[in-house]
Amino acid sequence: MTSVLYDAPGPRAKRRNVILSVVFVALMALFLWWVYKTMDDKGQLEWSLWKPFTESAAWTTYLLPGLADTLKAAALAMVIALPLGAVLGIARMSDHRWVRASAGTVVEFFRAIPVLLLMLFANEFFARSTDVSTADRPMYAVVTGLVLYNASVLAEVVRAGILALPKGQTEAAQAIGLRKGQTMSTILLPQAVTVMLPAIVTQLVVIVKDTALGGVMLGFTELLNARGTLAANYANVIPSFIVVAIIFIVLNFLITSFASWLEARLRRSKRSTGAVLGPDDVHDLNAAEVGGTHGTGADNT
Amino acid sequence: MFDFISDYNDPTLLGAFWMTVKLTVFSGIASLVWGTLLAAMRVSPVPLLRGFGTTYVNIVRNIPLTVIIVFTSLGLADIFGMTMGAPDDFALQGFRLAVLGLSAYTAAFVCEALRSGINTVPVGQAEAARAIGLNFSQVLGLIVLPQAFRAVIGPLANVLIALTKNTTVAAAIGVAEAALLMKEMIENEAQTLLIGAVFAFGFVVLTLPTGLFLGWLSKRLAVKR
Numbered sequence: 001m002t003s004v005l006y007d008a009p010g011p012r013a014k015r016r017n018v019i020l021s022v023v024f025v026a027l028m029a030l031f032l033w034w035v036y037k038t039m040d041d042k043g044q045l046e047w048s049l050w051k052p053f054t055e056s057a058a059w060t061t062y063l064l065p066g067l068a069d070t071l072k073a074a075a076l077a078m079v080i081a082l083p084l085g086a087v088l089g090i091a092r093m094s095d096h097r098w099v100r101a102s103a104g105t106v107v108e109f110f111r112a113i114p115v116l117l118l119m120l121f122a123n124e125f126f127a128r129s130t131d132v133s134t135a136d137r138p139m140y141a142v143v144t145g146l147v148l149y150n151a152s153v154l155a156e157v158v159r160a161g162i163l164a165l166p167k168g169q170t171e172a173a174q175a176i177g178l179r180k181g182q183t184m185s186t187i188l189l190p191q192a193v194t195v196m197l198p199a200i201v202t203q204l205v206v207i208v209k210d211t212a213l214g215g216v217m218l219g220f221t222e223l224l225n226a227r228g229t230l231a232a233n234y235a236n237v238i239p240s241f242i243v244v245a246i247i248f249i250v251l252n253f254l255i256t257s258f259a260s261w262l263e264a265r266l267r268r269s270k271r272s273t274g275a276v277l278g279p280d281d282v283h284d285l286n287a288a289e290v291g292g293t294h295g296t297g298a299d300n301t
Numbered sequence: 302m303f304d305f306i307s308d309y310n311d312p313t314l315l316g317a318f319w320m321t322v323k324l325t326v327f328s329g330i331a332s333l334v335w336g337t338l339l340a341a342m343r344v345s346p347v348p349l350l351r352g353f354g355t356t357y358v359n360i361v362r363n364i365p366l367t368v369i370i371v372f373t374s375l376g377l378a379d380i381f382g383m384t385m386g387a388p389d390d391f392a393l394q395g396f397r398l399a400v401l402g403l404s405a406y407t408a409a410f411v412c413e414a415l416r417s418g419i420n421t422v423p424v425g426q427a428e429a430a431r432a433i434g435l436n437f438s439q440v441l442g443l444i445v446l447p448q449a450f451r452a453v454i455g456p457l458a459n460v461l462i463a464l465t466k467n468t469t470v471a472a473a474i475g476v477a478e479a480a481l482l483m484k485e486m487i488e489n490e491a492q493t494l495l496i497g498a499v500f501a502f503g504f505v506v507l508t509l510p511t512g513l514f515l516g517w518l519s520k521r522l523a524v525k526r
Contacts, residue, residue, distance in 0.1 A: 004344075005427050005437060005440050005441060005445065006346040006431075006436075006437045006440070009346060009430060013346065017346060017347045017348075020347045020349075020350070021347055021348075021349040021350075024350060024353070025349070028353075035381075038380075038381050038382070039380075042380050042381075044380060044452055049504055074408075104505055109501070109505070111502060112462075112466075112482065112505045112508045112509060113466070113501050113505070114466040114467070114468040114469040114504060115466075115505070116470065116472065116480050117469065117479075117480060117483060117497070117500055118502065120480065120483060120487060121493070121497040122485050124487045124488065124493050125493060128493060137389075143471070183322055199438075205363070208365075209363075209364075209365035209366065210365070210369075211365075212365035212367035213365075213367050213470065214364075215352055215367070215471075216367055216371060216462050216473040216486065217472065217473060217480075224365070224367060224368055224371065237375055237379070237380055238376055239371050239375060241368070241375070243378055244368065245364050245368055245372075248363060248364050248365060248368065249363040249364060251363075252363035253359070253363055256363070286459070287461055288494065
């Protein structure tokens with residue numbers, strides 16, 4: 001739709017576009033030249049700093065174990081948070097006021113608190129009240145923090161997924177005499193799962209990114225932390241940052257692309273009700289409630 | 302019971318939360334400006350600018366904020382020698398680096414929110430504006446963006462709340478804000494649960510009124526269609 005903001009360019013507009021492009025390229029070139037020159041001055045471009053990445057040692061000793069820990073923590077957090085989130089989300093729609101209210105309080109509370117606080121707290125809690133070994137503690141703390149936060153976000157995803165279903169589904173279930181629990185478990189939930197699949201996959205990006213918090217603040221040996229040890233060994237601060245950033249970008253880009261592909265596929269599917277929670281709906285759920293503006297996927301044009 | 306609070310003077314509990322608020326406000330303003338510029342680039346007639354906007358958003362969104370913040374300290378400050386106008390004051394330098402990192406990251410989300418707002422403006426309005434001879438910047442600045450902003454107050458409020466929570470990442474480069482103070486307190490004091498509750502309460506106090514006020518505002522200002 002963006003092309004509606006301007007006409008197909010005529011001769012003058014074409015000239016202006018060319019001038020703007022040239023100015024932009026010049027500015028970018030100036031900036032890149034400054035980056036290049038500073039890196040050159042500081043010796044960050046020397047081949048010896050980049051060479052480790054062409055050999056297997058840097059990967060097998062630092063980067064791959066770091067990536068493995070990142071993925072392990074993310075996968076664990078997702079697997080634990082998902083059923084917890086489903087329970088919380090369904091409890092939030094209960095007909096009993098006290099169930100609804102307590103689930104709502106839990107969800108809104110954990111969504112309002114930074115994940116870092118949850119991780120720090122969990123870390124200290126495990127140190128004082130349990131006998132989790134010092135080596136395992138960062139992983140436990142990171143996963144606990146991620147689970148508490150993401151379960152409450154996923155609870156909202158589940159709720160939005162069920163609310164996105166057409167009302168006729170519930171009405172039809174009631175008409176044929178199903179009870180509340182039956183309606184939820186045999187009619188609504190199975191459909192809601194497909195509706196919210198893309199949103200759940202997108203939430204994985206948030207989880208993967210948040211594991212990096214544990215690396216700096218708790219000494220969890222994930223990718224960012226592994227970069228620190230690597231750079232301490234080869235003295236290649238900038239190259240290591242660039243490589244690690246690229247790994248994160250590629251990983252998250254793959255997850256996002258998968259979610260978009262899934263969304264497109266579900267929208268095309270003939271058997272679905274047409275309601276889909278897309279990746280865009282998730283961003284809004286990652287903040288505390290703002291006047292009840294929850295994505296329903298319906299206004300996704 | 303709350304003795305531990307008065308034992309910490311540099312910063313105090315309120316001082317640490319004040320730092321959190323300052324980080325939020327400065328990064329919020331900077332990311333709003335930069336994010337609006339990015340959104341304008343993404344819908345502009347110049348293909349190169351569109352490409353830059355898209356690339357920026359897709360790259361920055363996929364890097365963990367922690368990586369960006371740590372990079373501002375270890376990369377920009379140490380290697381590139383960016384002192385942010387405070388070569389001797391490390392606390393101030395850390396603060397400004399954190400604001401730089403936070404706004405570079407948050408701008409990508411502001412841009413996406415705005416772009417979705419631009420999409421809510423009916424096509425006919427842009428066509429009508431063009432028909433009376435307005436050029437691209439006039440169409441965008443006079444017709445589309447004012448409506449888009451009113452439509453995206455809700456999503457922007459979510460970005461702001463996420464930003465408030467994200468400022469805790471500044472603790473990774475030693476900015477004396479709430480999360481860093483909590484880490485210090487929780488390690489030294491016995492009342493883990495109480496300290497956790499105090500800081501959790503602090504963040505609820507910061508985010509809840511923001512969310513309620515902006516939620517009310519977004520309902521009031523939304524363009525009825």
